[in-house]
Amino acid sequence: MKNILVLFAQAADLRQLPRLSAQHAQGYRFYYEGFDLFQFPSNATLLWFDIYQFVGRLEKKYRSTKLDAIISSHEQFGALAASLFAERIGLPAMSTRALLNAQHKGLARQLLQRHVPAANVPFVTFPYTIKSADEIALPFPFYTKPVKAAFSVLARRVDNFAELQQHINFQPWETFIIKRLVRPFNDVVERLGASDVNGHQMIAEQLIDGVQVNVDGFVEQGRIHVLGVIDAVMYPGTDAFLRWEYPSRLAKPFLDTIHRLTEAVVAALGLDHGLFNVELRLNERTGSCKVIEVNPRMARQFSDIYEAVDGINLHALAIRLALGEPSDIARLQAAGGEYKFATSFVYRRFDGKPQHHFPGAAEIAALVDFDPKAQLITFEKRGGGLKRELRWLQSYRYALLNMAADSAAELTEKYRRASAILGFPAHP
Numbered sequence: 001m002k003n004i005l006v007l008f009a010q011a012a013d014l015r016q017l018p019r020l021s022a023q024h025a026q027g028y029r030f031y032y033e034g035f036d037l038f039q040f041p042s043n044a045t046l047l048w049f050d051i052y053q054f055v056g057r058l059e060k061k062y063r064s065t066k067l068d069a070i071i072s073s074h075e076q077f078g079a080l081a082a083s084l085f086a087e088r089i090g091l092p093a094m095s096t097r098a099l100l101n102a103q104h105k106g107l108a109r110q111l112l113q114r115h116v117p118a119a120n121v122p123f124v125t126f127p128y129t130i131k132s133a134d135e136i137a138l139p140f141p142f143y144t145k146p147v148k149a150a151f152s153v154l155a156r157r158v159d160n161f162a163e164l165q166q167h168i169n170f171q172p173w174e175t176f177i178i179k180r181l182v183r184p185f186n187d188v189v190e191r192l193g194a195s196d197v198n199g200h201q202m203i204a205e206q207l208i209d210g211v212q213v214n215v216d217g218f219v220e221q222g223r224i225h226v227l228g229v230i231d232a233v234m235y236p237g238t239d240a241f242l243r244w245e246y247p248s249r250l251a252k253p254f255l256d257t258i259h260r261l262t263e264a265v266v267a268a269l270g271l272d273h274g275l276f277n278v279e280l281r282l283n284e285r286t287g288s289c290k291v292i293e294v295n296p297r298m299a300r301q302f303s304d305i306y307e308a309v310d311g312i313n314l315h316a317l318a319i320r321l322a323l324g325e326p327s328d329i330a331r332l333q334a335a336g337g338e339y340k341f342a343t344s345f346v347y348r349r350f351d352g353k354p355q356h357h358f359p360g361a362a363e364i365a366a367l368v369d370f371d372p373k374a375q376l377i378t379f380e381k382r383g384g385g386l387k388r389e390l391r392w393l394q395s396y397r398y399a400l401l402n403m404a405a406d407s408a409a410e411l412t413e414k415y416r417r418a419s420a421i422l423g424f425p426a427h428p
Contacts, residue, residue, distance in 0.1 A: 008034035008078030051184035069322035115268035148199035210283035308404035339404035
């Protein structure tokens with residue numbers, strides 16, 4: 001039996017991993033470490049969290065346990081802690097240097113400009129304390145986000161300096177939380193001398209036209225493999241995701257361009273082992289393809305989507321790579337999945353109000369009876385947590401529903417029926 005340490009597991013991880021252990025010939029024994037950023041009192045750990053102390057405690061705790069692999073799909077702390085710990089005890093993982101190249105959005109832009117300028121856009125970093133538009137060498141409007149963040153926190157378009165000031169004018173408690181969220185990353189950046197730009201800054205990027213896509217893949221023994229391209233569909237008039245559709249509806253020439261560009265981007269950032277997730281925008285009129293950002297970890301939301309269509313479970317693949325075992329990707333792709341289409345539907349509110357209705361046991365049972373393979377995750381928030389999410393994301397994501405079918409029409413109808421069962425609104 002293989003001993004696998006899982007850092008900062010999320011709901012999708014906890015749903016997938018036990019099933020994979022049951023399917024494996026030897027079985028997996030999972031150990032879980034980390035805390036929940038979104039649940040009190042667990043998230044109080046953020047007040048004193050030190051990533052190097054955390055890794056040091058793990059080393060002592062598991063000294064008598066032969067760990068075979070370390071995995072994490074957690075963007076804020078988990079992926080970085082997994083790389084640091086794996087390097088310390090000699091297990092396969094994305095190198096810390098490579099991970100920083102992607103997670104530090106300013107450093108990533110610098111590397112792309114040097115190696116793949118066609119995929120890059122003009123950008124500039126600036127502090128939260130900026131006082132004048134003259135301090136930003138990029139004309140409005142532009143897209144801005146933190147140099148280091150996760151979950152699209154504080155990412156939005158700003159049309160003028162007044163909008164920017166309002167966007168980054170934080171209350172003292174918000175400032176404190178943001179600094180605590182970024183501190184572990186900054187500690188690693190400073191210790192390794194990766195960049196002279198502090199992670200507690202913002203980056204401004206030229207606006208990018210086109211449709212947004214998500215590209216997933218992995219690096220194994222220096223070879224870059226692109227698994228697939230997922231189309232992002234937004235709520236009308238916003239940058240908030242309404243759903244993710246797989247496979248992409250883009251024409252093959254565009255998909256070929258995306259594949260080639262993704263491989264060049266991953267190579268430019270030096271990603272060396274493990275899963276990755278690249279967000280791009282493609283202008284179908286000009287053929288231009290630009291990078292939004294690169295995440296050096298698994299996109300756990302899409303694990304069962306790839307499994308449904310291609311027969312490739314991202315969690316299972318992450319474990320194989322972390323164990324140093326061959327990915328066996330050719331055999332998996334040849335076998336394929338059960339369905340032709342899969343979608344991750346996102347339920348969210350923009351009215352600033354909490355979502356009061358969440359499905360109970362009877363509704364969950366009805367959903368399982370209707371579609372046993374549907375995957376539902378809910379996010380309940382109240383009070384300060386809800387206010388921060390609305391402030392930082394401009395909307396409240398309260399549920400995800402992953403479903404698959406043999407046609408787009410059938411999938412749409414399943415979504416409508418499932419939404420009715422759950423008591424959630426279905427969108428066109």
